[in-house]
Amino acid sequence: MGKSNQEWRNRQNRDPFVKRALKEGWRSRAVFKLEEINNKEKILYPGMTCMDLGSSPGSWSQYTSLKLKEKVEIIALDILPMDYLPAVEFVQGDFSDDEFFNSILLLLKNRKIDLVMSDMAPNISGIKISDQARSMHLVELALDIAKKILKKRGNFICKLFQGYGSEIFIKEVRQEFEKVKVFKPKSSRPDSREVYLIAKSYLG
Numbered sequence: 422m423g424k425s426n427q428e429w430r431n432r433q434n435r436d437p438f439v440k441r442a443l444k445e446g447w448r449s450r451a452v453f454k455l456e457e458i459n460n461k462e463k464i465l466y467p468g469m470t471c472m473d474l475g476s477s478p479g480s481w482s483q484y485t486s487l488k489l490k491e492k493v494e495i496i497a498l499d500i501l502p503m504d505y506l507p508a509v510e511f512v513q514g515d516f517s518d519d520e521f522f523n524s525i526l527l528l529l530k531n532r533k534i535d536l537v538m539s540d541m542a543p544n545i546s547g548i549k550i551s552d553q554a555r556s557m558h559l560v561e562l563a564l565d566i567a568k569k570i571l572k573k574r575g576n577f578i579c580k581l582f583q584g585y586g587s588e589i590f591i592k593e594v595r596q597e598f599e600k601v602k603v604f605k606p607k608s609s610r611p612d613s614r615e616v617y618l619i620a621k622s623y624l625g
C-alpha cells in the first residue's frame with residue numbers, strides 16, 4: 422500500500438464522522454454535511470422533488486428518503502454506480518458529457534423541481550490549478566441545470582472548493598437567488614477548501 426493510501430486509511434480510522442456513519446448505517450460520512458445544512462436551512466420537506474448530483478455512494482439520497490419517509494421523489498446521478506434506495510431514481514453517467522446532461526433534461530419532460538443539490542467533486546490529481554478548474558466546471562454545470570429545472574422559489578445547494586473562480590461563481594449565484602450563504606459544516610474536514618453554497622428562492 423502506498424504512503425498516501427496508508428495516510429488516508431489512518432485518517433478514516435480516526436475520523437469520528439466515519440465511525441458515526443458506520444455505526445448508524447449511513448453510506449458515507451457526507452450524510453452529516455447534508456444533515457447540518459438541513460438543520461440550519463430546512464431545505465427538505467415532504468412531497469418535494471429533488472435532484473442529487475454526484476450522489477454515490479448515496480448517503481444524501483438515503484438521508485433525504487428516510488427523513489421524508491419516502492414522501493419524496495429523488496433523481497440521483499453519478500458517474501459511478503449506486504445501489505438501490507427507495508424513492509430514488511438513479512441514473513449513471515458523466516454529468517460533464519453534453520449528451521448525458523441533455524438526457525437528464527429529457528427525463529424530466531419539462532417538469533420543474535424544488536431542489537437541486539450537488540456534492541460533486543472531481544477525482545483529485547494533485548495538480549492544484551487543474552483540480553480547481555475541473556471542480557469549477559462541475560459547479561457551473563450544476564448551476565446551469567438548476568436554472569433550467571428549478572421552480573421559481575426553488576433551492577440550490579452545492580459543494581464548492583474555494584479558490585480560483587469561486588468568488589465569481591458566488592456572485593453569479595447571487596444574481597439568480599434571493600438569499601445565498603456560504604456554509605462550512607462541522608463535518609467538513611477543516612483542512613479542506615470545501616464549503617457549501619446554500620442558495621434559496623430561485624428568482625426564475
Ligand SMILES: C[S@@+](CC[C@H](N)C(=O)[O-])C[C@H]1O[C@@H](n2cnc3c(N)ncnc32)[C@H](O)[C@@H]1O
Pocket residue numbers: 448449451452474475476477478479480481482498499500501514515516517540541542543544559
Ligand atoms: C463526495 S462524493 C458524493 C457523496 C454523496 N453525496 C453521498 O452522500 O454519498 C462526490 C461524487 O461526485 C461524483 N462525480 C464526480 N464527477 C462527476 C461527473 N462528472 N459526473 C457525475 N458524477 C461525478 C463522484 O463519482 C463522487 O461519487
